[in-house]
Amino acid sequence: MQFGVVRFYGSNCDWDCAHVIGxxxxxxxxxxxxxxxxxxxxxxxxxxxxxxxxxYLRAGAMxxxxxxxxxxRTFASAGRPVLGICNGFQVLCEAGLLPGALMxxxxxxxxxxxxxVRVEDNETPFTMPMEPGSVLALPVAHHQGNYQPPPGRFDxxxxxxxxxxxxxxxxxxxxxxxWDNVAGIANLRGNVLGLMxxxxxxxxxxxxxxxxxxxxxxxxxxxxxGTAYV
Amino acid sequence: xxxxRPWEAVGLTQEEYRAICAELDREPNHLELGLYGLMWSxxxxxxxxxxxxxxxxxxxxQVLQGPGENAGVVDIGEDMAVAFRIxxxxxxxxxxxxxxxxxxxxGILRDIFxxxxxxxxxxxxxxxxxxxxxxxxYLFEGxxxxxxxxxxxxxxxxxxxxxxxDDAYRDNPLVNVMCVGLVERAxxxxxxxxxxxxxxxxxxxxxxxxxxxGASLLASRExxxxxxxxxxxxxxxxxxxxxxxxxxxxxxxxxxDVIGVNDLGAAGLTSxxxxxxxxxxxxxxxxxxxxPRREPGMNPYxxxxxxxxxxxxxxxxxxxxxxxxxxxxxxxxxAVEIGKVTGxxxxxxxxxxxEVAAVPVQSLTDGAPTYDRPWKSPExxxxxxxxxxxxxxxxxxxxxxxxxxxxFASRRPVFEQYDHMVGINTVLAPGAADAAxxxxxxxxxxxxxxxxxxxxxxxxxxxxxxxxxxxxxYRNLSSVGARPLAITNCxxxxxxxxxxxxGSFVEVIEGMRTACLALDTPxxxxxxxxxxxxxxxxxxxxPVIGMIGxxxxxxxxxxxxxxxxxxxxxxxxxxxxNLGASQYLRLVHGISAGPVPAVDYPLERSVGLACxxxxxxxxxRTAHDVSHGGLGVAxxxxxxxxxxxxxxxxxxxxxxxxxVAFFAEDGSRILVAVSPEFAPRLREIAAESRCPLKxxxxxxxxxxxxxxxxxxxxxSSVQELRNAWERGLE
Numbered sequence: 001m002q003f004g005v006v007r008f009y010g011s012n013c014d015w016d017c018a019h020v021i022g023x024x025x026x027x028x029x030x031x032x033x034x035x036x037x038x039x040x041x042x043x044x045x046x047x048x049x050x051x052x053x054x055x056y057l058r059a060g061a062m063x064x065x066x067x068x069x070x071x072x073r074t075f076a077s078a079g080r081p082v083l084g085i086c087n088g089f090q091v092l093c094e095a096g097l098l099p100g101a102l103m104x105x106x107x108x109x110x111x112x113x114x115x116x117v118r119v120e121d122n123e124t125p126f127t128m129p130m131e132p133g134s135v136l137a138l139p140v141a142h143h144q145g146n147y148q149p150p151p152g153r154f155d156x157x158x159x160x161x162x163x164x165x166x167x168x169x170x171x172x173x174x175x176x177x178x179w180d181n182v183a184g185i186a187n188l189r190g191n192v193l194g195l196m197x198x199x200x201x202x203x204x205x206x207x208x209x210x211x212x213x214x215x216x217x218x219x220x221x222x223x224x225x226g227t228a229y230v
Numbered sequence: 231x232x233x234x235r236p237w238e239a240v241g242l243t244q245e246e247y248r249a250i251c252a253e254l255d256r257e258p259n260h261l262e263l264g265l266y267g268l269m270w271s272x273x274x275x276x277x278x279x280x281x282x283x284x285x286x287x288x289x290x291x292q293v294l295q296g297p298g299e300n301a302g303v304v305d306i307g308e309d310m311a312v313a314f315r316i317x318x319x320x321x322x323x324x325x326x327x328x329x330x331x332x333x334x335x336x337g338i339l340r341d342i343f344x345x346x347x348x349x350x351x352x353x354x355x356x357x358x359x360x361x362x363x364x365x366x367x368y369l370f371e372g373x374x375x376x377x378x379x380x381x382x383x384x385x386x387x388x389x390x391x392x393x394x395x396d397d398a399y400r401d402n403p404l405v406n407v408m409c410v411g412l413v414e415r416a417x418x419x420x421x422x423x424x425x426x427x428x429x430x431x432x433x434x435x436x437x438x439x440x441x442x443x444g445a446s447l448l449a450s451r452e453x454x455x456x457x458x459x460x461x462x463x464x465x466x467x468x469x470x471x472x473x474x475x476x477x478x479x480x481x482x483x484x485x486x487d488v489i490g491v492n493d494l495g496a497a498g499l500t501s502x503x504x505x506x507x508x509x510x511x512x513x514x515x516x517x518x519x520x521x522p523r524r525e526p527g528m529n530p531y532x533x534x535x536x537x538x539x540x541x542x543x544x545x546x547x548x549x550x551x552x553x554x555x556x557x558x559x560x561x562x563x564x565a566v567e568i569g570k571v572t573g574x575x576x577x578x579x580x581x582x583x584x585e586v587a588a589v590p591v592q593s594l595t596d597g598a599p600t601y602d603r604p605w606k607s608p609e610x611x612x613x614x615x616x617x618x619x620x621x622x623x624x625x626x627x628x629x630x631x632x633x634x635x636x637x638f639a640s641r642r643p644v645f646e647q648y649d650h651m652v653g654i655n656t657v658l659a660p661g662a663a664d665a666a667x668x669x670x671x672x673x674x675x676x677x678x679x680x681x682x683x684x685x686x687x688x689x690x691x692x693x694x695x696x697x698x699x700x701x702x703x704y705r706n707l708s709s710v711g712a713r714p715l716a717i718t719n720c721x722x723x724x725x726x727x728x729x730x731x732x733g734s735f736v737e738v739i740e741g742m743r744t745a746c747l748a749l750d751t752p753x754x755x756x757x758x759x760x761x762x763x764x765x766x767x768x769x770x771x772x773p774v775i776g777m778i779g780x781x782x783x784x785x786x787x788x789x790x791x792x793x794x795x796x797x798x799x800x801x802x803x804x805x806x807x808n809l810g811a812s813q814y815l816r817l818v819h820g821i822s823a824g825p826v827p828a829v830d831y832p833l834e835r836s837v838g839l840a841c842x843x844x845x846x847x848x849x850x851r852t853a854h855d856v857s858h859g860g861l862g863v864a865x866x867x868x869x870x871x872x873x874x875x876x877x878x879x880x881x882x883x884x885x886x887x888x889x890v891a892f893f894a895e896d897g898s899r900i901l902v903a904v905s906p907e908f909a910p911r912l913r914e915i916a917a918e919s920r921c922p923l924k925x926x927x928x929x930x931x932x933x934x935x936x937x938x939x940x941x942x943x944x945x946s947s948v949q950e951l952r953n954a955w956e957r958g959l960e
Contacts, residue, residue: 009562010470012385016654019671049652051383054470110378110647141382141649201651206669206785 047088106177240267302754327372359400441537487550639958805897
């Protein structure tokens with residue numbers, strides 16, 4: 001199994017994701033350029049955080065129109081796993097692979113601090129081993145993380161919600177004003193997950209938390225388990 | 231020349247103009263005069279400071295690169311090195327705070343990756359007036375927004391620094407930014423244009439008319455009434471392009487095609503060309519017609535003087551040009567051949583085949599005039615503060631007042647706007663400890679860094695203030711467990727043509743020299759910023775020290791917060807005997823007085839050694855230096871940064887004056903907490919390090935309780951202190 005970490009111009013968590021996948025989780029990983037259109041050797045696509053194209057125009061808006069995103073669309077429609085972290089989540093929404101939008105934070109400022117999120121749904125390749133209701137310590141760092149669903153029916157699954165350390169959902173635990181404390185959502189199939197917190201920043205004890213490693217390990221055991229694409 | 235006094239337009243004196251004529255054996259043309267105006271400006275030439283800076287110690291076995299390059303470099307073993315530098319962006323930030331601060335970040339990053347090093351950390355040392363003042367608030371929030379916008383986007387974490395509020399910086403804020411980078415020793419690059427026939431590439435952003443005369447007129451003069459008039463001299467940053475430039479340059483320097491790399495910062499192309507050629511003892515010939523422009527109609531003068539951001543000069547072997555260009559193309563960046571290295575030691579500028587300037591390279595750089603400006607030592611504050619001058623308030627009230635004052639209040643509202651985690655190396659987040667600690671992936675090592683100054687102490691006594699600044703940085707690094715290696719400095723002063731200002735500069739240099747020699751922390755470079763004055767108001771003499779330290783095992787570090795109830799509290803070191811020059815006198819009594827305490831270097835070294843050993847052995851995980859605000863504030867900070875909100879109960883013997891016991895700042899002290907079973911080992915370490923050790927109490931509870939000789943004098947709940955502390959900057 002091989003992970004592919006997409007590098008748009010301006011991605012800046014690309015090395016961090018590759019480090020955690022390759023060195024910490026010990027899985028094969030390669031970088032995928034923004035202009036590649038062949039993902040045949042990739043089994044899980046990671047869209048890393050950062051400021052793709054400077055976040056100019058709108059966060060994720062330009063990255064959504066790169067050649068690699070056409071390939072990612074095909075990849076996702078085959079049921080293969082796609083993980084969008086922070087800016088990667090914004091790209092997934094802009095590309096229409098996930099519904100809704102990430103607005104400017106309620107406080108209007110960039111926020112970078114530890115948060116806790118509660119696992120709401122473990123029927124995705126990324127959250128399989130986690131108990132529903134379990135709490136993960138994952139940090140956030142974003143200016144536009146205020147998730148708002150589209151009007152009408154919500155055709156997606158809420159996977160992670162901001163909570164306090166004990167798992168209760170409160171306004172105080174919500175760093176950006178997002179709808180219903182949403183920190184991460186998946187498509188109905190569950191194979192495309194977008195989240196604002198950074199699991200790659202919480203994958204080694206020296207950095208304070210290993211809770212994020214679970215997402216990468218989950219997708220690998222899902223793949224190694226020979227599970228048919230969802 | 232039609233103008234009878236052509237030197238004035240470029241900020242030079244008549245004598246300097248005569249020196250140029252003598253050098254060239256003719257009058258310079260308009261462009262040539264512009265080149266000299268920039269390179270001989272105070273900002274670029276250090277003409278008032280150079281002879282004094284030469285007094286600073288710059289050598290040591292750990293130093294791989296001292297002053298004179300884009301950045302200093304120190305060895306950290308295992309074939310790895312750390313490049314670091316600090317720079318000021320005071321004047322641009324005073325005029326346009328967001329872009330002024332943002333481009334400051336951009337510039338210091340380029341200095342680091344010009345050495346081939348990947349930037350891994352940024353620190354900012356910021357000074358403003360009273361935050362209650364509306365304009366100060368605008369400057370403060372703008373600077374923070376600029377750092378946040380640029381630093382976050384380029385993906386380099388902002389991990390530390392300091393924010394000081396003092397009316398002396400009301401009109402002239404100080405924005406000093408430091409960057410730390412990592413490089414394999416074998417991949418170190420220098421800013422050198424060696425080898426006749428090698429090709430000069432200009433890479434990155436196109437050149438526009440922004441920032442012309444930034445160095446000569448903006449950074450090298452005082453402000454007049456209307457700083458807004460100078461807004462066009464401030465550049466606008468593009469962090470997205472900088473990010474591409476970082477990645478492309480670091481990829482390019484992996485090849486042997488690249489001879490040298492230099493940042494285009496102050497004085498733009500002029501400085502990059504002349505400095506790279508001067509370092510190699512070569513010459514350079516460039517064609518301004520080939521420089522990609524952002525706007526039409528620019529003349530050679532504008533192209534040579536532009537300070538457009540996000541540009542670098544790369545010197546490449548002729549056979550490697552196509553390979554290097556293809557790397558930049560892959561990063562969507564231009565890499566245009568604009569000239570070549572020559573052997574005639576002359577900088578020649580061409581436009582459409584016509585030579586429009588020709589000046590000896592060395593005359594622009596080392597040939598700049600140096601001045602021994604008249605100076606006299608400023609009066610040093612020596613008045614003794616007599617107990618009883620003012621009846622002190624209740625110590626608990628005083629502590630709450632201080633901890634809620636902008637001087638001490640929590641910096642979290644600021645640090646949270648900075649991405650301090652990107653890169654996944656940040657072991658200790660801002661505010662968690664006395665210094666930032668970064669791990670070095672692939673090794674067990676850690677790098678600790680601080681950027682700290684004390685303009686208030688330097689205003690009272692420049693020499694001792696400078697000594698204490700260096701000593702405090704040394705102590706800060708020891709408090710996290712790091713062995714101090716070297717410093718970079720940013721020297722912020724007023725108008726050097728005023729004798730007392732120049733005198734304070736000279737005294738500060740002497741103080742730094744003494745401290746750096748005594749603590750074995752050589753100076754690897756830095757920056758001087760003069761003319762920090764507005765309408766005759768001078769800033770405090772403010773040397774900011776950026777210090778780097780090394781942890782052999784990054785897992786063994788300490789933070790400032792109390793971690794476990796029942797741990798015993800000790801003070802390593804000695805001090806706390808008088809209130810001279812203390813923040814307590816200043817903030818609570820409104821008295822700016824008292825002698826600045828001297829530094830006892832043998833004591834300072836012993837304290838540092840004992841603390842580092844105790845941390846390296848794994849017995850100390852909480853350590854905090856006692857500095858501003860004395861022991862009272864230090865204890866409160868340990869409680870406030872405790873992840874579990876732990877307080878402490880302390881009994882101070884041997885002092886009957888609570889004000890002195892709680893708030894004196896003299897001496898050299900580090901507060902440490904150890905589990906009871908390790909207390910005997912701590913005593914052994916202290917004895918072996920010849921460090922005084924005193925037990926003062928225990929960690930625990932949710933209050934801070936302090937007794938003197940057994941009778942309780944202070945009892946504050948940690949929650950109440952927290953309320954004051956967290957609201958102090960609102």
